[in-house]
Amino acid sequence: MAAHEPLTDLNVMVAGQGGDGSLTVISVLTELLARRGYHLYMARNVASRIKGGHAAAMMRGSLLQRGCLGDHIDLLVAFDQEAVDMAAARMAAESIVIFDSSDGALCRSALAKDVRAIEVPFGRFAVRDLRRDLFKNSLSFGVLSYFLSIDEEEAINCLHHTFRRLPKDAIAANTNAFDNGRQFASGYYPQQERWMLADVERSEQLLISGNEAIAFGFMLAGGRFFAGYPITPATEILEWLQKNGTRFNAVTMQAEDELAAINMVLGAAMTGVRSMTATSGPGFALMQETISHAGSAEIPLVVVNCQRAGPSTGMPTKPEQSDINMMAFGANGDFPRVVLAPGGPRDCFELSVQATNLAQQLQCPVILALDQVVSQNASTVEPFDLDAVQLQHGKRVDASELRNMSEYRRYQVTADGVSPWAVPGTPGGESLVTGNERNEWGQVSSNPENRRVMVDKRQRKLDSNLHLLPRGNFWGDADASIGLLGIGMQQGVIEEAQQRLAAAGLRIKCLQPRTIWPVIDETLDFIRSSERVYVIEHNQGGQLARVLLAAGASKACIGSIRKYDGEPFSPGDLYSEIRQAEADRQGKSG
Amino acid sequence: MTKTYQPNEPIWCAGCGHYGVRNALLAAFRQMQIESHQAMVLAGIGCAGTLQNNVSAYGYHALHGRVLPTATGAKLANPQLDVIAVGGDGDGYAIGCGHLIHSFKRNPGVVYILMNNGTYGLTKGQHSPTADVEDTAEQALDGVQLGLSIPGSSFIARGSSASPVQLEALIVAAIEHTRAGLGFAFLEVLSPCVTYNDTYPAWAGRMVNVDELAEYDCDNRIGAFAAVNSLMVENRFATGLIFKQDGRSPERRRLDSGQAPLCELDISPDSHLSEFREIMAGYGV
Numbered sequence: 001m002a003a004h005e006p007l008t009d010l011n012v013m014v015a016g017q018g019g020d021g022s023l024t025v026i027s028v029l030t031e032l033l034a035r036r037g038y039h040l041y042m043a044r045n046v047a048s049r050i051k052g053g054h055a056a057a058m059m060r061g062s063l064l065q066r067g068c069l070g071d072h073i074d075l076l077v078a079f080d081q082e083a084v085d086m087a088a089a090r091m092a093a094e095s096i097v098i099f100d101s102s103d104g105a106l107c108r109s110a111l112a113k114d115v116r117a118i119e120v121p122f123g124r125f126a127v128r129d130l131r132r133d134l135f136k137n138s139l140s141f142g143v144l145s146y147f148l149s150i151d152e153e154e155a156i157n158c159l160h161h162t163f164r165r166l167p168k169d170a171i172a173a174n175t176n177a178f179d180n181g182r183q184f185a186s187g188y189y190p191q192q193e194r195w196m197l198a199d200v201e202r203s204e205q206l207l208i209s210g211n212e213a214i215a216f217g218f219m220l221a222g223g224r225f226f227a228g229y230p231i232t233p234a235t236e237i238l239e240w241l242q243k244n245g246t247r248f249n250a251v252t253m254q255a256e257d258e259l260a261a262i263n264m265v266l267g268a269a270m271t272g273v274r275s276m277t278a279t280s281g282p283g284f285a286l287m288q289e290t291i292s293h294a295g296s297a298e299i300p301l302v303v304v305n306c307q308r309a310g311p312s313t314g315m316p317t318k319p320e321q322s323d324i325n326m327m328a329f330g331a332n333g334d335f336p337r338v339v340l341a342p343g344g345p346r347d348c349f350e351l352s353v354q355a356t357n358l359a360q361q362l363q364c365p366v367i368l369a370l371d372q373v374v375s376q377n378a379s380t381v382e383p384f385d386l387d388a389v390q391l392q393h394g395k396r397v398d399a400s401e402l403r404n405m406s407e408y409r410r411y412q413v414t415a416d417g418v419s420p421w422a423v424p425g426t427p428g429g430e431s432l433v434t435g436n437e438r439n440e441w442g443q444v445s446s447n448p449e450n451r452r453v454m455v456d457k458r459q460r461k462l463d464s465n466l467h468l469l470p471r472g473n474f475w476g477d478a479d480a481s482i483g484l485l486g487i488g489m490q491q492g493v494i495e496e497a498q499q500r501l502a503a504a505g506l507r508i509k510c511l512q513p514r515t516i517w518p519v520i521d522e523t524l525d526f527i528r529s530s531e532r533v534y535v536i537e538h539n540q541g542g543q544l545a546r547v548l549l550a551a552g553a554s555k556a557c558i559g560s561i562r563k564y565d566g567e568p569f570s571p572g573d574l575y576s577e578i579r580q581a582e583a584d585r586q587g588k589s590g
Numbered sequence: 591m592t593k594t595y596q597p598n599e600p601i602w603c604a605g606c607g608h609y610g611v612r613n614a615l616l617a618a619f620r621q622m623q624i625e626s627h628q629a630m631v632l633a634g635i636g637c638a639g640t641l642q643n644n645v646s647a648y649g650y651h652a653l654h655g656r657v658l659p660t661a662t663g664a665k666l667a668n669p670q671l672d673v674i675a676v677g678g679d680g681d682g683y684a685i686g687c688g689h690l691i692h693s694f695k696r697n698p699g700v701v702y703i704l705m706n707n708g709t710y711g712l713t714k715g716q717h718s719p720t721a722d723v724e725d726t727a728e729q730a731l732d733g734v735q736l737g738l739s740i741p742g743s744s745f746i747a748r749g750s751s752a753s754p755v756q757l758e759a760l761i762v763a764a765i766e767h768t769r770a771g772l773g774f775a776f777l778e779v780l781s782p783c784v785t786y787n788d789t790y791p792a793w794a795g796r797m798v799n800v801d802e803l804a805e806y807d808c809d810n811r812i813g814a815f816a817a818v819n820s821l822m823v824e825n826r827f828a829t830g831l832i833f834k835q836d837g838r839s840p841e842r843r844r845l846d847s848g849q850a851p852l853c854e855l856d857i858s859p860d861s862h863l864s865e866f867r868e869i870m871a872g873y874g875v
Contacts, residue, residue, distance in 0.1 A: 034875035206873040220866055222857030225667060227659075247865055249849045251666050256692040260659040263652070267663025270650065271630075271671070273852045275663070293653050380875060386866055389859045407593035423853070424648035425668050427627040428592035432643060434651035441595035443643065 006198035008063045010038075011070040013087055014140075015056035016079025016100070018046060021137040024162070025077060026057035028141050030207070031158040032150060033061035034380070037200035040207055041066055041379040041492075048232065048316040054082055063198060067344050067379060067492020071572035077140050079122070085110050098143055100136065118143070118188065125180060135177035142181020149194045152182065209378040210348040210370055211278075214304055215240035216384075217352025218276050219248055222391050223302075225268035225275040227253040227261040229283060232316040233372040234306040237278040258283035262290040262303065270299045270433060272396070272423030274356050278304035281323050282313060288331040291365045293435040295335025298411070298419065298458070300359035300394075302352075304368040306375040307488075309566050318566030319372035319489055322539035327367050328517040328547055334455060336362065336462040339517035340470055341369040343491030346381045347473075348374065351514060353389050354470050361394040361468060362461050363418060369516065371538065373489035373568055395420045402428035409440040413453060417460030462518060469520055472513040480507035483526060484578070486536035487516060487544060489568055494536060496571035501578060508578075516544070519551035527553045534578060540564040598643045607781030608637060610751030611705055612644050615674070617754075618761040619645070624672055632661045634677030634686065637712050637783070638705040641676050652677075655686030662698040665768075668853040669699065669841035672765055679706040683719040683731050690733070690776075694740040697773035699839040701764045704733060705751075705781040708789060715786035732822070733778050734832055738815045744773035744837035746814075748829045750797055751781040752790065756829065763831060771842025780827065793827070801830035808834050 012029060014022040023044065030040055038061035047053025060069050072092035078084045079100045088110035091097070096116050099106045102123035111117070120143060122136035138159065145155035159178055163171050208216075215237045218226070226245065228238040241252040251268070255261035261277045269275040279287065284305045294301040307323045309315035327339045340355055342348040348370070355366040397420045402408055405420075410431035412419040419440075422429025432442030437454060439445045473491070476484075476498045484494045491512045498508045511526045513519075527533045527548065535545040535558055542560040549555055561577050563569055569577075602608050619629065629647040633639040635654035642649030648671075652660045661675040682690050682704040693702065708730070710716040717723050719731040737746040745767045749757040757779065764775035780797070782789040798821055800806045800814075807813050814833040821828045838846075845851070859866065 030875075040875065204874050206870065207875045208873045212873070216866075216869065220859050222859070224852050224855055224857060225663065227663065244869060247869075248862055249844075249852070249855055251844070251852060253666075255659065256688060259656060260689055260692065263656040263659035264663035264666075267632075267660035267665075268667040268852065269663070271664045271667035271853060273667040274857065275667075289653055290656070297651075383870060383874075386859065386863060386870070391858060402592050405592050409595075423668075424630040424664065425627060425671050425853070427625070428594065430594040430626050430646065430648055432595055432649040432651070434649075435653065436651060442649070443595060443598060 006196045008198065009070060010061045010075065011058070011073050011092070012075045012077070013056055013058045013073045014077040015054065015083035015087060018049065018053045018055040019051045020055070020079045021134055022055055022057040022079070024137045025141055025144070026059045028158055028162045029144065030059055031162050032145070032155065033197070034207070035158065036197050037202045038062060038198070039065045039205070039380045041069060041377065042207070043069055043373070043377045046317050054086060056083065063200060065380070067495055068568065068571065071570040075144070077144065079136065081107055091115050096147070098140065100140070120184060122181070125184070126177060129180055130173060130177055135173060138174040138177035139181035142178040143185040146182050146185035147189065147194055149196045204383070205380040206345070206383055207378055207380050208345045209236065209376055210342065210345050210374040211236035211306065211376060212240055213345040213348035214278070214352045214368065214370070215244070217349040218302070218356055219245065219250065220386065220389050221274065221353040221356035223274045223276055223356050224248065224250040225265065225273045226250065226277065227255045227264040228277050228279065229255050229258045229261050231280045231283050233308055233375045234278040234280050234304065236376065237304060258286040259290070262287045266290060266294060266299055266301060269301055270423070271425070274300070274360065276302040276304065276356070278306065280306050280308050281310045281326070284323060284326060288326070291337070292331035292333055292335060294365045295337055295458070296333065296435040297433050298363040299433070300363050301365040302355045302359050302368065303365060304370060307369065307371045309564070315566050317372065319568060320538050320564065320566070321371050321488055322541070322543060322564070324369070324516065324539070324543035324547060327369055334459070336364045336458050337517065338362065338364070338366045338462070338469065338515065339369050340366065340514055341487040341516045342374060342514065343473065343488055343512045344374065344381065345379060346384070347514065349384050351470060357392040358468060360396070361392050361418070362465060363394065363421060364461060369488065371488045394418065397422050397429065399426050399428060402426060410442045411438060411440045411454065413440060413457050416464040417457045466518070466520060469515040471522060472511050472515070474509070474511055476509040477502065477507045478509055480509040481531040482506070482508050482582070483530040483533035484508055484510045484536060485513070485526065485533050487513060489538065490536045493569045493571050493574050497574035497578065500571065500575045504579070506578070506582065516547065519548060523548065524552055527557055530557060532557055532559055534559045534561050534581065536561045536569065536574065538563055538568070597646050600644045601640055602637060603785050605784040606637070607707060607751035607779070607783070608641065608705055610754055610757065611703060611779050611781055612641055614754055614757040614761055615641070615703070616645060617758045618765065621758070621762055622765060629672045629674060630664055632657050632664065632673070632675045634681030636678040636680055636710065638676060638678035639681060655681055655684070656689065657681065658686060658689040658693045658700070658702065661700045661702070662693065662696065665698050665700050666841050666852060669845060669851050672701070672769070673699070674701045674703065676703045676705070679704060679708065679718045679720045680710050683733055687719070691736070691740060693774050694737050694743040694776070697742050697744055697837045697839055699768035699771060699773060699841055701761070701768055701775045702777065703761070704776070704778045706733070706778050707781050707783040707787055709783050709787035711783045711786050721787070733776070734818055734828065735815070737776050738811060738818065738833055742837060743776070743833070744835050745775035746833040747776070747831045748778045748780070748827065750793070750829055751779055753829070756799065760831065767834070768839070771839050771845070773837035773839045796826045797829045798826050799830045800828050800832060808832060811835070
């Protein structure tokens with residue numbers, strides 16, 4: 001990386017043991033880069049434990065909007081040797097390691113020769129001068145700010161803004177630590193070797209995670225009841241609603257388990273309140289029986305599944321997209337359901353609103369399929385368009401409408417399969433709601449003719465309302481014969497890989513389907529109109545590709561690109577995979 | 591009048607204790623003049639889990655063991671409903687026992703009528719958690735003692751389908767407890783299964799109505815626990831209102847703090863746009 005040129009794309013990792021405060025350093029840097037007009041993308045890499053274990057916070061600042069981390073780390077702040085060893089393979093050419101040498105000199109053996117190391121005993125300085133190890137964060141920010149050619153006033157402003165909720169003496173102590181770092185750095189580096197940040201104008205944006213955007217969208221769409229059981233990586237949704245829900249008189253319950261959570265949601269939902277639960281794979285597995293029940297009893301239910309690496313407990317803090325089978329096909333019996341997959345915070349907001357509405361319109365379970373990356377990583381996005389949000393109430397009937405009806409049948413067979421719906425408490429709407437097969441009145445029935453009519457009626461709700469399902473995001477060269485297709489965490493990676501492939505002369509079109517079940521025509525059309533489509537996903541079995549094949553995609557046309565090591569694809573990984581796959585084809589055909 | 595469903599005749603065997611429970615519930619509804627749209631009867635799985643089909647109300651057939659969380663959600667959504675959960679001993683003490691414990695603790699304004707017959711009738715006579723099983727030396731679980739052991743429990747009663755007057759009074763008291771926002775009203779009913787575990791003869795003469803004991807104080811948890819235990823040691827059962835204390839149910843706490851029932855909230859985005867904008871601004875960079 002050349003000195004003096006303003007940086008257009010900067011990837012920073014701050015790493016150490018959990019509790020070292022890596023996230024604090026990233027937060028201050030984020031503030032700094034936001035003020036300079038950069039777009040931001042933030043991620044964390046933590047162990048599943050309260051304190052300790054290797055922990056890393058990562059940040060990308062770029063002048064172009066990006067939906068993932070970059071291929072390499074330009075700047076690593078390492079509070080221990082383990083951090084250096086773990087990050088070494090990902091360090092960019094001529095990148096910098098700022099190393100806390102309190103416990104000894106840096107062992108460079110894992111680092112390439114062109115990686116420059118700056119050793120500063122942050123921890124020792126912090127303890128010696130400020131009597132607390134934790135001040136090494138602000139100390140290291142002092143070094144960083146000098147290295148990035150930020151003047152002192154601007155850097156202190158950012159530091160103070162980040163710490164604005166701390167007591168005054170804590171802010172003063174951190175400022176002190178910052179000064180020490182800064183002084184040390186100024187005596188250490190030659191001025192001309194410093195890096196420079198750009199300073200550009202951009203409109204105000206939101207820096208928000210997928211889970212936060214899901215919770216926000218649900219509330220805006222009239223969601224007023226949430227019950228959940230804490231589980232990584234879904235817990236932030238519960239926490240957000242506990243914190244903010246009271247402003248809207250919403251109820252947020254922490255249930256005794258996932259079974260209680262989803263059944264509380266069911267009880268509130270059938271009583272006419274828009275309701276949601278959120279969980280991850282193991283909890284979603286427990287909820288299967290209720291999802292099938294909601295499908296049968298025709299109760300509007302929104303279930304968020306923030307997927308993590310499975311099977312079983314798997315890797316709780318790592319992403320995967322391996323619950324696709326469970327979401328599309330899980331639970332007993334045939335019933336209509338919708339599975340939506342947002343690709344970033346903006347999608348999370350939009351699809352959360354749509355899922356909440358769709359559940360009302362279709363009176364069936366709607367599943368929001370996230371993954372750990374989409375759930376927990378944060379990025380800058382345009383502010384959400386709150387004015388565009390409208391509530392859809394489907395076929396709810398109230399007391400006055402009921403008065404004008406000669407009879408009310410909860411499961412009335414209709415042309416589009418959706419029955420008028422009166423909620424408990426409404427005079428004239430008395431009904432029997434059940435997961436058993438039943439007649440139009442809700443009375444249990446195993447009559448074969450009735451059974452066929454009822455199964456078909458429920459399926460028809462979906463088949464006749466496909467136009468309500470969210471459309472996907474398309475980009476790239478619409479006329480290209482090669483397609484890339486991926487959901488969730490793949491969206492940002494595919495976008496960037498496609499740009500590089502285009503720059504290398506490869507014409508590519510891309511689709512991020514947002515409705516993954518049922519498979520809608522636009523997805524199949526995208527595949528049909530391509531010579532080949534690479535389906536990019538994070539699981540071993542090619543679950544998304546198999547769903548598409550089962551829906552009628554041609555096997556000859558589908559190439560499957562998979563990863564399941566818990567680490568997201570980088571744009572460079574994907575670029576190389578596609579190049580390689582295309583080269584292999586050329587080799588075979590040539 | 592809008593025509594709605596007609597309640598079915600019960601599927602129970604002739605002589606089943608559950609008839610007594612249904613009749614007492616209907617009598618309580620009549621006595622309290624509860625209109626059919628005002629009550630929501632949620633039932634679990636099993637013979638007891640069909641009772642909702644035999645009363646005129648909003649009926650719901652829950653998943654096995656999950657009737658209490660579902661009833662909790664419904665009551666929080668609409669506190670004006672009389673929410674009555676019913677089920678058998680398998681539903682409440684086996685598959686759903688975790689939720690029973692947490693319902694005592696959480697104390698929602700839900701009436702829970704648990705029909706205890708010591709057997710799984712619908713699947714043809716397997717042991718239930720309230721059966722003493724000689725082969726394995728497993729002893730019966732006692733739901734009244736379980737309830738008494740949980741600090742937040744607020745209403746614990748036991749009735750019998752053989753004592754309809756007492757049962758009706760207990761159901762009325764339970765509904766009044768929930769209506770007053772005092773919390774979860776648990777009513778176990780000894781309701782024999784005449785086909786697989788006909789305990790009418792075995793239970794006859796062993797029930798002691800604590801309401802008729804001059805010295806009994808249903809406000810005293812320790813006393814209640816001691817009395818229930820002493821009777822058990824004597825191979826008898828306590829019935830009546832065993833324990834009662836004033837709790838404050840979650841839906842009542844909401845109403846007391848001035849919040850409208852969930853089902854009546856204005857949820858249009860426009861009504862809260864400035865608040866949503868404020869939250870969104872908190873993410874601004």
